[in-house]
Amino acid sequence: MPGPGSPAGSVGCVSDSVTVVWDDEFLSYDWGVEHPMNPIRLALTMSLARGLGVLDHPGVTVVRPRPATEEQLTLVHDPAYLDAVRAAPTRPRGVGHGFDSTDNPVFPHMYEASALVTGGSVLAAERVWSGRAQHAVNIAGGLHHAMRSRASGFCVFNDPAVAIARLLELGAERVAYVDVDVHHGDGVQAAFYADPRVLTVSLHQSPLTLFPGTGFPDELGRGDATGTSVNVALPAGTTDEGWHRAFAAVVPSVLRAFRPQVLVTQAGCDTHHEDPLAELALTVDGQRRSYMVLHELAHELCGGRWVAFGGGGYGLVRCVPRAWTHLLAEAVGQRVEPGCPVPEEWRAEVRERGLRTPPPRAMTERDPAAADLAWSAWQPGEDSALARAVAATRRAVFPLHGLDPDDPRD
């Protein structure tokens, strides 16, 4: 387990050029007022990040994307599915392809909004691969459930999968994708299940108790890609400490064995203890810590090449804005201290938007003096639901990478 570096202030790496992909048009990816994925979460994240000066650091470029082209979208999606998405708003009944459900209702300009989000993720990947940016972030991206011919779990186009496919097209030979959303990253796993060039790692609440019902440790990939799908199925109720114990016991070892050239991460923050759709119990501090560790792994293993996306997260006021402001600050190389107060102007904006949830006062949910987490290392033979989950993944995956599942140093 690498040390996490200092908890606040400047990050111990050189993040000299960082691209933040943003366009106010991202807010048109909108399933409607009754839907949990309200784009206000993105608007509030950007205004909180701006209010704290996160985007003012030298080296940060905010870039507007172009929509993903049909050629790019069909790297992952069926051409007939693109046609269906495009036509759906004009005949919203009987569309099929996953749209006839309350999860994924047809919304106006659905194709355009989804293609723009995907274009943002493609742009982030291209800028990192070309070296124009060391890290690139698209908080509107991370729509990891979309399948080849089907919308699923609030996701129309699978922007992380399209971005990874674009990296492969540009010549990448080994891409690692780490998904820390509370839900299994099933669409990305499915897109590359038989492709040994892409390692997908997903930590999520157990599929026995949560959508989409996949992400078991024995989903390992197929053919010569066996071992390149890695799933950690965490028990409901897992806290910051348990989550980081599981991460540390699986992810760094597998990534080091795979030796990726670029790290793509999906930072869904629906692992939060107040999230209305799931039952893990992380704080924004635990989430912030996950971004630190992913960032460090990108520097340790990929020469800093890090492409970071958002994802799920339905705590519109108290979770997403703080979590992803920390993500942006981490990528920018200037961490926001846990004890930093939330600007009064931002709290006023929350109230002015008519949101009834009381806005938070600080960037931490812990005692700021103790916000830097500590946890004990996983030990083989330990008997707890979490330890059994970790052991199941290590036993399934580690031997395929020449690692010893029973050696805690691996």
Ligand SMILES: [Zn+2]
């Ligand atoms: Zn960096």
Ligand SMILES: [Zn+2]
């Ligand atoms: Zn999710």
